[in-house]
Amino acid sequence: MAANPMTQFEVYRIGPEIKIGAFDISFTNASLFMVVSSIAIMIIFNLGSKKNSLLPTKLQLLAELSYTFVSKMISDTAGSKARPYFAFIFSLFMFVLFCNMFGMIPYTFTVTSHIIVTFMLAAFIFIGVTIIGFIKHGFGYLKLFVPSGVPTVLLPLIVIIEIISYLSRPISLSVRLFANMMAGHTMMKVFGGFVISLGVVGGWLPLSFSVALTGLEILVAFLQAYVFAILTCIYLNDALNLHH
Amino acid sequence: MIKKVTYQSFFFYFFIKKVFAAESGGMPQLNPEFWVSQIFWLTITFGILYIILSKLILPKISANLESRKLQISDNIEAADKQRKESEAKSKEYEEIIYKGKSDAKNIFNEAREKALKDINAKKEVLDKQIDEEIKKAESEINQLRKDAPAKINKIAIETASEITKKLIGAEINNSSISAIVDDLSKRNGDKYYGN
DSSP states (O other): OOOOTTGGGOOOBOSSOOEETTEEOOOBHHHHHHHHHHHHHHHHHHHHHHSOOSSOOHHHHHHHHHHHHHHHHHHHHHOGGGGGGHHHHHHHHHHHHHHHHHHTSTTOOOGGGSHHHHHHHHHHHHHHHHHHHHHHHGGGGGGGGSOTTOOTTTHHHHHHHHHHHHHTHHHHHHHHHHHHHHHHHHHHHHHHHHHHHHHHHHTHHHHHHHHHHHHHHHHHHHHHHHHHHHHHHHHHHHHHSOOO | OHHHHHHHHHHHHHHHHHHHHHHHSSOGGGOGGGHHHHHHHHHHHHHHHHHHIIIIIHHHHHHHHHHHHHHHHHHHHHHHHHHHHHHHHHHHHHHHHHHHHHHHHHHHHHHHHHHHHHHHHHHHHHHHHHHHHHHHHHHHHHHHHHHHHHHHHHHHHHHHHHHHHHHHOOOOOHHHHHHHHHHHHHHHHHHHSOO
16 A cells, blocks of 8 residues: 555545535535534533533633633733734634644544645735734834834835735745645655555554654644744734834 | 744745655645635634634633632632631730730739738737737736735735734734834835835
8 A cells, every 4th residue: 555645635525516606615525624623622612611610620621721821822922902803813723723633633634734724814814914903003004014223225125025024924824834734744644654565574663753753743733723823913913013 | 033934834845745746746735626615614614613612602711710710819808808807806805815814913903902901900900909908908017016015015904913813812903003014014115016
């Protein structure tokens, strides 16, 4: 079974083909895991918030710890002004985290290993943050591109660099998550393939690698969700509190 | 730093793409066949997730946390109040004890003073009485001492007359005897009443 390590990323239709106009919006395995992740989040957090006991149950503790974790992350990076966006960042963090984690289960599909998904999230964040910035500061938001304390000679160059860096935010944000997930899963698949091809005699080394990689990938799954959320907070912070 | 990570990601992306392109004919991620479907389902699922979390679940968690915080702070407050109350009570108790002690001391002192006074008064009265008695006795003794010679003389006269009567059977005039007794007593008075 010399499986191609990229086949795990293939999207296929589940059920009938659904079309709206020229667009194919069929339910796919990617859609399935988006739905599964969302429902898992809803179930866990619903059960975790149902009963309010002074001594929290395990699920309640999980829900409350997640809540305070994200809450602290937002207030640390973006301050109290970011309070209204808490629900969005919480949903974003949980969605990415659960999609990443579900991807770690064998034979599942990793939603976040698709550039289009991560790019849509990143583009939405980018556009939203830009709109918030312009609403809060008007055209003063453009001062973001003009750092203070820069010699006038260098200013045109700096402004251009700043604009490029700003515009590349959605790309860096989406590619970081997508590349990490894809690379990790591909590596695991490759090492898994080595275990099969080397057999009982030589398969132990790649197997131990595979085990270590699984641990690493679980860490990466959490870390990338965290990075995604915290970068969103940092971008939001730029829009809410203009520092430059 | 972000830029560096971006470039690294890009390099990694192209590396992976090149490595597997020969084998598989490209990455499934870059096949746009299901892009619209993925965008559509992402919007739907994430939208529903966001609405349910923000409207239903997160407010509940927040309320739970808030109520727990409130309950804990209430309990702490109540404990604080009770502590203060007990402190006040113990202070009161100490005051009562202190007051009781000082009262007892006062009462003791008063009683002692009173007793001393009584004793002194009684002692004075008794002293006076004793003095009086002594004076009376002394005066009586003096009286007796003063009277003694006369009485003795009288006894002597009477005894002498009796004795003479018995001895010689003659009545002797008392006055003559008394003259002799007087004479004798004057002579020997110092011997008998040597004062």
